Amino acid sequence: MAKEKKLVEAITSMEADFAQWYTDVVKKAELIDYSSVKGCMIIKPAGYAIWENIQKELDARFKETGVENVYMPLFIPESLLQVEKDHVEGFAPEVAWVTHGGLNPLQERLCVRPTSETLFCDFYKNLIQSYRDLPKNYNQWCSVVRWEKETRPFLRSREFLWQEGHTAHATAEEAEERTVLMLNVYADFCQQVLAMPVIRGRKTEKEKFAGAEATYTIEALMHDGKALQSGTSHNFGDGFAKAFGIQYTDKDNTLKYVHQTSWGMTTRLIGAIIMVHGDDSGLVLPPRIAPTQVMVIPIMQHKEGVLEKAGKVKERLSKVCRAKLDDSDKSPGWKFSEQEMRGIPVRVELGPKDIEKNQCVLVRRDTREKTVVSLDEIDTAVPKLLEQIQNDMFERAKAHRDAHIWDAHNYDEFKEIAESKPGFIRGMWCEDQACEDKIKEETGATSRCMPFHDQEQIAGTCVCCGKPARKLVYWGKAY
Amino acid sequence: MAKEKKLVEAITSMEADFAQWYTDVVKKAELIDYSSVKGCMIIKPAGYAIWENIQKELDARFKETGVENVYMPLFIPESLLQVEKDHVEGFAPEVAWVTHGGLNPLQERLCVRPTSETLFCDFYKNLIQSYRDLPKNYNQWCSVVRWEKETRPFLRSREFLWQEGHTAHATAEEAEERTVLMLNVYADFCQQVLAMPVIRGRKTEKEKFAGAEATYTIEALMHDGKALQSGTSHNFGDGFAKAFGIQYTDKDNTLKYVHQTSWGMTTRLIGAIIMVHGDDSGLVLPPRIAPTQVMVIPIMQHKEGVLEKAGKVKERLSKVCRAKLDDSDKSPGWKFSEQEMRGIPVRVELGPKDIEKNQCVLVRRDTREKTVVSLDEIDTAVPKLLEQIQNDMFERAKAHRDAHIWDAHNYDEFKEIAESKPGFIRGMWCEDQACEDKIKEETGATSRCMPFHDQEQIAGTCVCCGKPARKLVYWGKAY
Numbered sequence: 001m002a003k004e005k006k007l008v009e010a011i012t013s014m015e016a017d018f019a020q021w022y023t024d025v026v027k028k029a030e031l032i033d034y035s036s037v038k039g040c041m042i043i044k045p046a047g048y049a050i051w052e053n054i055q056k057e058l059d060a061r062f063k064e065t066g067v068e069n070v071y072m073p074l075f076i077p078e079s080l081l082q083v084e085k086d087h088v089e090g091f092a093p094e095v096a097w098v099t100h101g102g103l104n105p106l107q108e109r110l111c112v113r114p115t116s117e118t119l120f121c122d123f124y125k126n127l128i129q130s131y132r133d134l135p136k137n138y139n140q141w142c143s144v145v146r147w148e149k150e151t152r153p154f155l156r157s158r159e160f161l162w163q164e165g166h167t168a169h170a171t172a173e174e175a176e177e178r179t180v181l182m183l184n185v186y187a188d189f190c191q192q193v194l195a196m197p198v199i200r201g202r203k204t205e206k207e208k209f210a211g212a213e214a215t216y217t218i219e220a221l222m223h224d225g226k227a228l229q230s231g232t233s234h235n236f237g238d239g240f241a242k243a244f245g246i247q248y249t250d251k252d253n254t255l256k257y258v259h260q261t262s263w264g265m266t267t268r269l270i271g272a273i274i275m276v277h278g279d280d281s282g283l284v285l286p287p288r289i290a291p292t293q294v295m296v297i298p299i300m301q302h303k304e305g306v307l308e309k310a311g312k313v314k315e316r317l318s319k320v321c322r323a324k325l326d327d328s329d330k331s332p333g334w335k336f337s338e339q340e341m342r343g344i345p346v347r348v349e350l351g352p353k354d355i356e357k358n359q360c361v362l363v364r365r366d367t368r369e370k371t372v373v374s375l376d377e378i379d380t381a382v383p384k385l386l387e388q389i390q391n392d393m394f395e396r397a398k399a400h401r402d403a404h405i406w407d408a409h410n411y412d413e414f415k416e417i418a419e420s421k422p423g424f425i426r427g428m429w430c431e432d433q434a435c436e437d438k439i440k441e442e443t444g445a446t447s448r449c450m451p452f453h454d455q456e457q458i459a460g461t462c463v464c465c466g467k468p469a470r471k472l473v474y475w476g477k478a479y
Numbered sequence: 480m481a482k483e484k485k486l487v488e489a490i491t492s493m494e495a496d497f498a499q500w501y502t503d504v505v506k507k508a509e510l511i512d513y514s515s516v517k518g519c520m521i522i523k524p525a526g527y528a529i530w531e532n533i534q535k536e537l538d539a540r541f542k543e544t545g546v547e548n549v550y551m552p553l554f555i556p557e558s559l560l561q562v563e564k565d566h567v568e569g570f571a572p573e574v575a576w577v578t579h580g581g582l583n584p585l586q587e588r589l590c591v592r593p594t595s596e597t598l599f600c601d602f603y604k605n606l607i608q609s610y611r612d613l614p615k616n617y618n619q620w621c622s623v624v625r626w627e628k629e630t631r632p633f634l635r636s637r638e639f640l641w642q643e644g645h646t647a648h649a650t651a652e653e654a655e656e657r658t659v660l661m662l663n664v665y666a667d668f669c670q671q672v673l674a675m676p677v678i679r680g681r682k683t684e685k686e687k688f689a690g691a692e693a694t695y696t697i698e699a700l701m702h703d704g705k706a707l708q709s710g711t712s713h714n715f716g717d718g719f720a721k722a723f724g725i726q727y728t729d730k731d732n733t734l735k736y737v738h739q740t741s742w743g744m745t746t747r748l749i750g751a752i753i754m755v756h757g758d759d760s761g762l763v764l765p766p767r768i769a770p771t772q773v774m775v776i777p778i779m780q781h782k783e784g785v786l787e788k789a790g791k792v793k794e795r796l797s798k799v800c801r802a803k804l805d806d807s808d809k810s811p812g813w814k815f816s817e818q819e820m821r822g823i824p825v826r827v828e829l830g831p832k833d834i835e836k837n838q839c840v841l842v843r844r845d846t847r848e849k850t851v852v853s854l855d856e857i858d859t860a861v862p863k864l865l866e867q868i869q870n871d872m873f874e875r876a877k878a879h880r881d882a883h884i885w886d887a888h889n890y891d892e893f894k895e896i897a898e899s900k901p902g903f904i905r906g907m908w909c910e911d912q913a914c915e916d917k918i919k920e921e922t923g924a925t926s927r928c929m930p931f932h933d934q935e936q937i938a939g940t941c942v943c944c945g946k947p948a949r950k951l952v953y954w955g956k957a958y
Contacts, residue, residue: 036559036601037589040552045617048548069527073519074591074622074638075575080515093581096554098591100576101626101637110516112553112577112591122515138524143553143621147580158580159553 011341013280018224025274026153029283029342039151039158043267046342049291050270051161055141057193057289058163058265061185067137067165072119074142075110080118084243087117090210094147096158112145117211117236117262120166121244128258131170131250137178139165154271155228155479162266168246168258172237175259179235182263183216186231194269195286195394196220196276197401198230199424199474201449206433209262213237219448219474221401222275225422227448227476230272233263271479276397277366283343284366286393287321287386294323294382295339299332299351310350313360313378317348320383340365345389346382366393405474409459410466418443418477425475427463435464445475490820492759497703502632504753508762508821511632518630518637522746525821528770529749530640534620536672536768537642537744540664546616546644551598553621554589559597563722566596569689573626575637591624596690596715596741599645600723607737610649610729616657618644633750634707634958641745647725647737651716654738658714661742662695665710673748674765674873675699675755676880677709678903678953680928685912688741692716698927698953700880701754704901706927706955709751712742750958755876756845762822763845765872766800766865773802773861774818778811778830789829792839792857796827799862819844824868825861845872884953888938889945897922897956906942908952914943924954 011028012020026032031047043051059069075098082088095111113119124136141163151157165182169175183200190196198218208215212234220230241247241257250256277284287293294317298310310325317323326335332349339347349361360378362371366389373381404423408414417425425445429435440446455472462469490507491499505511510526522530538548554577561567574590592598603615620642630636644661648654662679669675677697687694691713699709720726720736729735756763766772773796777789789804796802805814811828818826828840839857841850845868852860883902887893896904904924908914919925934951941948 033602033606035552035598036556037552037554040554042552042598042602043550045547045549048550051550052548068524069531070524071522071527071530071622071640073514073516073521074624075516075519077515095581096577096589097579098575099578102573102575110575119514123512123521127512143550145553161550 032153053289067139070138072116078109084211087211096145114146121240124168125246128248134170136168160267162264165263167261172259179233179261183233187218193288197398201451204447209234217449227478228272231265236260282341285343287345287390292324292344293321294346295344296325296348297335303352408463414463418445428459428469429471429473430462430467430469444477448474448476505632532768546618549617551595557588563690566690575624593625600719603647604725607727613649615647639746643743646740651738658712658740662712666697672767676877680930683926688713696928706957707751710744715739761820764822766824766869771803771823772800773825774823775804775827776814782831887942893942897924904954907938907948908950909941909946909948923956927953927955
């Protein structure tokens with residue numbers, strides 16, 4: 001048992017040091033490795049397989065709403081980045097610049113895309129001529145670069161993977177509809193697939209995307225009570241269209257500007273999965289996103305017939321879920337620890353005595369609960385258990401989230417909560433940015449969103465300045 | 480009919496100007512658009528959907544051989560690129576350099592990856608410690624950048640999409656086995672999915688990859704008789720391992736260097752599909768790679784019941800293939816031209832008279848052959864026709880390729896063929912690079928490969944210098 005112990009002990013406990021626990025899980029579950037390029041990570045097979053599942057699920061949902069995929073250049077000429085004023089101010093300080101191609105200096109610097117609004121606008125300008133060309137619902141899967149000073153695996157890195165949707169519409173209403181639609185696609189995906197409850201709402205002016213008219217967001221709560229912005233959807237109105245001259249001839253033969261949106265989700269979601277569901281034994285993956293859902297682990301595999309039977313169980317399970325067999329020469333205890341560290345939702349234990357009784361033991365990763373099941377029933381029992389785990393994980397995450405939402409009615413209450421109670425703070429806001437700035441400076445909490453669905457009036461005055469206020473805001477310390 | 484004519488006439492014929500025909504197809508079939516970044520293209524939905532199918536097919540074949548996907552950083556520090564001498568010489572002249580991050584100059588320049596051997600070596604150096612860690616069969620899907628002077632859509636651009644596999648093995652034999660295995664995966668994919676015959680062989684020393692011990696290639700013949708290198712697989716031996724210090728402890732407790740391979744395929748394949756199968760009406764897609772396999776086109780769709788019936792036909796076909804319905808308000812002739820331009824393998828024509836007779840007309844894109852089929856039989860007739868088209872396209876491409884392979888026994892013959900007969904030239908070679916250089920300079924033909932499967936001795940002397948020669952080489956002008 002010495003070896004197994006070592007593996008588990010190697011993780012810092014969440015209680016002791018959440019940040020260190022996170023780093024330990026990311027490394028020990030073999031999700032990433034550090035590279036010799038500062039701030040850029042290597043996504044290893046176990047991490048990339050999660051991203052592949054995220055892509056597959058999201059991409060299918062996008063396509064159901066009429067989205068088509070394209071690929072735009074990696075580079076943006078400096079002059080193109082500068083066309084929209086707010087946008088360039090937001091991004092120019094954090095981009096990487098290419099100045100030489102081969103042995104020669106470039107005539108114009110190119111930035112490595114931090115996001116591709118400007119490229120899509122440049123493309124749409126020529127592509128869209130008539131109302132018949134609308135809408136355009138394009139998306140791309142790619143990597144982007146932002147020259148961050150402080151980096152953390154998945155949460156903030158100089159290069160990350162994402163998708164960015166960019167749409168163009170005939171009317172403001174259609175653009176708004178698409179903005180909300182995609183936010184809902186994101187929210188449903190997080191809740192149904194990642195078992196992660198989210199709050200949908202609108203960002204304040206201060207927190208919105210550079211160049212957007214409105215930014216909508218989904219905010220999730222991590223296990224340590226910090227918020228994570230998990231997906232955003234922006235309505236640009238006709239701001240970019242005017243800056244870039246994207247006009248179309250309408251049915252009435254007049255020239256009109258298009259209305260645009262963009263929306264994105266990133267590898268950051270893998271960080272969210274870790275911090276919402278993980279525990280002191282490592283990663284805990286929701287079954288729907290887990291690359292391997294079930295690990296079959298033979299007990300006393302040297303005994304005649306055990307490995308063979310385990311192989312057959314794995315084959316049968318492979319028809320109803322993503323199953324693997326661990327037939328390596330490690331001890332069963334070591335294999336259990338590895339399966340737990342990697343967050344595989346269910347393990348099937350199968351030894352000579354089980355085989356004699358025509359049964360196996362199913363062990364849930366999330367609760368460690370064990371059930372003995374007849375081998376005749378595994379084809380139905382395992383998928384049912386996976387569904388149960390998925391639902392339970394969502395309910396547990398939701399209960400944890402809901403138990404960490406606090407109402408503050410005045411600034412003293414706010415400060416006290418911010419200091420002592422991790423989680424979201426609900427507080428009214430006068431809509432003056434000065435109060436947002438003050439709260440951030442004095443408590444470290446930022447405005448996460450103005451929620452869509454529960455705009456309750458929990459007080460009549462701003463939680464910061466005490467002036468009349470009508471907007472409920474979720475505040476929180478955030479990643 | 481005026482409009483339809485315009486659409487078709489807009490393409491230059493292959494005979495008149497093959498290069499212009501290619502550019503016309505690429506644009507008119509809406510595969511790409513030019514971007515404001517010189518040498519970089521925008522891959523539009525119709526083009527990207529082909530790439531998605533290529534990815535899906537290849538990725539599944541890779542995974543069947545035990546390959547796992549990862550993601551490596553976009554950037555390579557200059558010092559890392561320089562570790563392997565031949566490699567840096569091959570790539571340094573054509574890379575893009577990042578010199579600034581945000582507002583500050585970088586301490587060390589970073590190149591945008593032209594290929595990732597050096598990053599994988601740096602990664603493997605730490606990852607691989609013991610024989611238990613081998614083999615590593617990793618692959619990534621990403622974009623790479625090479626600062627080309629002359630660019631053409633898909634065939635040569637400053638940024639392109641690809642996959643790059645990088646493996647590490649305990650022995651030289653295993654590395655060689657993997658190199659050949661992946662070349663065969665590529666060849667089978669080209670032949671079975673893209674309906675494109677290829678010649679498998681080895682590159683000469685002059686043409687091999689920078690840093691490789693051996694490069695294997697598949698070479699295809701385009702309709703104009705020029706060759707296209709369509710996929711390569713490299714055996715590095717232990718050259719990179721020695722340069723980077725990638726060692727493992729073997730079972731006998733001694734330190735050994737690993738043996739490595741890499742292999743890649745790119746968006747260039749889309750150019751190959753165009754140039755192998757296309758005709759004067761546009762693109763012709765092999766059914767297995769076509770994003771849309773069947774377009775249902777109603778005739779006299781304003782007549783009662785026609786659109787409804789066409790919709791039902793489309794629904795039924797969607798269960799057995801990738802089918803779409805063109806219910807736009809364009810004329811049928813216009814829709815035919817569009818379907819042909821886009822290379823959709825089959826169209827289903829359905830008018831009031833067909834409906835009366837409970838039938839429809841199937842029209843093949845490749846031969847334009849029409850068949851009248853009972854509506855009761857479309858679920859079986861259409862998939863069967865798609866298979867037939869796939870096979871016929873391969874056979875036609877193969878017949879064309881085989882009719883354009885010429886044997887040259889001496890240099891006069893070689894020069895005459897190179898001047899007058901497009902295609903591959905088979906000729907013996909003395910293995911002296913001087914002859915390769917001379918042939919290239921004087922005829923424009925390069926050594927494409929030394930074939931694996933038909934090392935016939937068509938002569939005893941070098942086709943260039945007349946000295947004794949034992950290697951058969953396929954020569955050709957190439958993209």
